[in-house]
Amino acid sequence: MNEARLMPLTDEDQTLHAFRFVTNPSAKVFSYTLPTGTVHHFQIRPPHSSLDIISESEVTTHRHDPIERLANCMEDNGFYYSGAIWSRYCEYLMPTPRVQLNEEIDAIARTARRAAYLPNSTTAFLLSLNTTLHQMVAYRTGVTDVHTSALQVLEKKEGVCQDYAHLMIAVCRQSGIPSRYVSGYLYNGQDSDALKAEQDGHESNFDIPNLHTGEERFGSRSSSNLLGADAMHAWVECLLPDGKWHGFDPTNDLLTNQHYIKVHYGRDYADAVPLRGMFRGITSAPPYVGVSVTEI
Template sequence: MLLEVRHVTQYHYADPVRESVMEVWMQPKKTGRQRLVSFDLEVEPAAQLFSYADAFGNAVYHFDVPQPHETLRIVASAAVETEAAPALPDALDQGEWDRLRSDFVRGENFDFLAHGGFAVETDALRGFVAERGLDDLRRRDPLTAVRALSETIYDAFEYEAGVTHADSPIDLALGAGRGVCQDFAHVMIAICRSWGVPARYVSGYLFTDRQAGDRSDPDATHAWVEVFLPSLRWVGFDPTNNALAGERHIVAAVGRDYNDVPPSRGVYKGEADSQLAVGVSVRRARSALTEPEFIRMSQPSFARAGRRRPMSAPAHDQQQQQQQ
């Protein structure tokens, strides 16, 4: 499937700020089932772009806007060709649990077994596990257990934007019984790790299909989970939509949790209030488009965050966009 992504991030400041420094994780990864056809990153005001690969092999771009400005606009455009994931077996043998406990698997996946950041065991999480009888799933093979866990999270939570935010701990979603993809991914990762199953956070995009039952926001970035099973390697699960990650999922970056791979992160110098607007469009590529069609497809709708007053300090964190 050939897909086109346009991701627009815009910061507006009530008064001019003196400088902005940003990092972005927006370039889709090159994997065995995902081919990056093209990628372009535009920044306004204009800035020199630099890039590096982070510890998890993600492409990270960073830049500095050193002059006064009232608006910072970042536009990422990509074309990606994806393939469907190979069919999974109905189950694995019980020996997969022993393979997961091997020193080699645990050593190679140490970062994705340790609790930390948003993916932590809390009293609320332990209560959720007990209430839903999730530890009983460990009597099954790991693949069957993780499948059932993803389905349980889908059934247990309502999808609702605005209940949680980019920096919300999992206890907020657990208490409310609702949230967005970022929350569901962190809950699933924390439980998988408590079982000894390596799990990592995937940041990216989804070509939304309402007829397929997708409930995530089509105008936002998306997040899901990959678990490591020695017999299958990394397998993607999307608990927000009760689905396996497939050709409609575009991987931008992987990490231990959201903190490792936010779409954008930065600081600015100034005492102005800031406002963040984000727009995402994911469309199937078409061989020929008239100019009006192209313009219409390329203009994402915007999800606007609330105002934020920075603390009195030399540099202030930019607002981060929640993955929905």
């Protein structure tokens, strides 16, 4: 039995044209839509020795130049002091088991604030924070898992995209900036002007076994130039003084642009788990995950 959060969203930055979700052995797939994205779920009762899940989507992204967008919100104008922010966005300001708020987190905020090129500008602070985290945490797979919290990442100073994201979210929330976790795909093409991207062949495969319940993680591995591009990627969205959500990718020290395809968002990883499920049998090989995004 599995639940997948793999279908890209349609919003003002991207449009989903086609989506295909198939499994082998085949199963009847059901889906429902939440405010934060779409969930597909299916179940295979007969015994099987392997499971392939293939999801393909065709998406057009039309995100404007992220730098230009930020230009509109360099001034805070008291935005974050309004009580309305807390009451409207408290979900994205409260701690979670993976995103704890404390003094250590606050220390990172102070470092990033000192390094920001404009004082008293939240946007400048976030740009600085994006860079700070990118430099502070080393990208390394296998040292963290899906349960790793922001504080643990801070201790280890290494991790993968969701660890960068959780840490950035913690610093933002500690500083009163609403922030949310985004999972999605990243196009790792050569042509940075490409406006169209296609993701295909997202596969996972796990062998069956002893009553095992758990989340199947899609780890990220480094690729030629962008980190996290050949697996499910994760980044952060922060609410800026223009009242809109803006994407920051601390793993790559980038602002999200037209190469980022948004799939699901939430308070932290737990709300946007790409694939979780349970099976009965003996645990063996970890799932294999592959993501490829091509321009069409």
